[in-house]
Amino acid sequence: MIEVAVRHARGAFALDAAFAAEGRVTALFGRSGSGKSTLVDVIAGLVRPDHGRVVVDGVTLLDTQARVRVPVHRRRIGYVFQEARLMPHLSVRQNLLFGRWFSRDRDGGPSLAAVADLLGIAALLERRPAGLSGGERQRVAIGRALLARPRLFLMDEPLSALDEARKAEILPYVARLRDEARVPIVYVSHAVAEVARLADTVVVLDQGRVAACGPAAEVLRRGALFPGRETAETGALLHLRVAAHDDAFGLTRLEGAPGRLTVPRLSLPEGAGVRVRVRARDVLVARDVPRGLSARNVLPGTVTTVTPGDGAHARVEIACGEAVLVAEVTRLAAHELALAPGLPVLAIVKSVAFDEETIGVVEI
Structure with missing residues (x-):
């Protein structure tokens, strides 16, 4: 202390x-x-x-x-x-x-x-x-x-x-x-x-x-x-564990409070704890399940807050399980999607958005 x-x-x-x-x-x-x-x-x-x-x-x-x-x-x-x-x-x-x-x-x-x-x-x-x-x-x-x-x-x-x-x-x-x-x-x-x-x-x-x-x-x-x-560079900070590796495609599956995330292959054993930063600029928001999408991470959640920022941007907080993700969208997108507290949405994150700057090993 x-x-x-x-x-x-x-x-x-x-x-x-x-x-x-x-x-x-x-x-x-x-x-x-x-x-x-x-x-x-x-x-x-x-x-x-x-x-x-x-x-x-x-x-x-x-x-x-x-x-x-x-x-x-x-x-x-x-x-x-x-x-x-x-x-x-x-x-x-x-x-x-x-x-x-x-x-x-x-x-x-x-x-x-x-x-x-x-x-x-x-x-x-x-x-x-x-x-x-x-x-x-x-x-x-x-x-x-x-x-x-x-x-x-x-x-x-x-x-x-x-x-x-x-x-x-x-x-x-x-x-x-x-x-x-x-x-x-x-x-x-x-x-x-x-x-x-x-x-x-x-x-x-x-x-x-x-x-x-x-x-x-x-x-x-x-x-x-x-x-x-x-x-x-700000956004959500998640504590997850390595669940499995997909060596054929060079990916690792992480699991934790928000659900499941797929990231580029990590040189860590299954069960290892990791701290993952999900940048607000890397999160997309959808009202409906997307089709034909390359992004591997689609997490269901509920909008908790929508905060207009300076200029054209707005920040949206989305509760995904016990975790909260943040998305940075345009104010126009927030208006057209009618984003408001209580609205069910999907938070979408590309696997390639994660790199050595956003993932670190940590004891949990």
């Missing part, structure tokens, strides 16, 4: 934000200048706020009213920055052991070998940072923080300095860290794809204030909270 309440002025910018979250990953989302980095710096103890309270798992790290301020080095927080910040004159092994040095007075915690295996860096231990890719350097930085045996991870846009290929390389390791290390993470990002792949709770910041806070599946449905092109 993480509890944060901060009021702090820095020049013309005022941060006045409070949230409480529990779960493995809490994502702080917002456009540049919304206060995300300042907030995590307060949690880390790098910024002294005018007023604030920070509690992690019942341990008070900061309470300005009670004059409690735990020093940075005693907060047991692992901080992973946008840049890896490794020591260039040391090997990967020595950089990792530097993290262990900070936890020499603490019992337990993972071994260097366990961390190297978790992050896929065992083969890199004798190399220097200059010979590593950006993704490899970030994995080493994460390992160094983990070996310090933190009670909390702060990850401030750790993928923002990487190209798309390196981001795709490192995201599965961050997911493994979430599922296997059992250390809560506060993850700062302005990318919906990262947030959807990793987060249990999403806190949206706007101009220094909390615009929304709640379970990722609920917040990511609210496209109006997300700026610019990120609005198109």
Whole structure:
């Protein structure tokens, strides 16, 4: 459980934000200048706020009213920055052991070998940072923080300095860290794809204030909270399991709350849990059963809300079983189909709409 309440002025910018979250990953989302980095710096103890309270798992790290301020080095927080910040004159092994040095007075915690295996860096231990890719350097930085045996991870846009290929390389390791290390993470990002792949709770910041806070599946449905092109990346977040594979056609069948989804073949065993993001822009809405359609996923549901957006668009929420899908349609289509709460409809999604950005392995 993480509890944060901060009021702090820095020049013309005022941060006045409070949230409480529990779960493995809490994502702080917002456009540049919304206060995300300042907030995590307060949690880390790098910024002294005018007023604030920070509690992690019942341990008070900061309470300005009670004059409690735990020093940075005693907060047991692992901080992973946008840049890896490794020591260039040391090997990967020595950089990792530097993290262990900070936890020499603490019992337990993972071994260097366990961390190297978790992050896929065992083969890199004798190399220097200059010979590593950006993704490899970030994995080493994460390992160094983990070996310090933190009670909390702060990850401030750790993928923002990487190209798309390196981001795709490192995201599965961050997911493994979430599922296997059992250390809560506060993850700062302005990318919906990262947030959807990793987060249990999403806190949206706007101009220094909390615009929304709640379970990722609920917040990511609210496209109006997300700026610019990120609005198109929002939609439903589903937890499903691998039911079967169709090797002849290269497909995998997933089953869960909304029913059955067919996606491109996944390299996962039957029964594995997955988190699937169904983008609103990838969902079609029909009143009648379509014929001669290439899309494999046709899910019956009931319209729950229709929200007109800016310009020509409208967002439609559809209850499919115990899950809710979101479709982005034109206002004209919503009018011609007479979409309204209570109307039975079919939500249609192409199988090829799913890719490595929209499907992630997760423990359920």
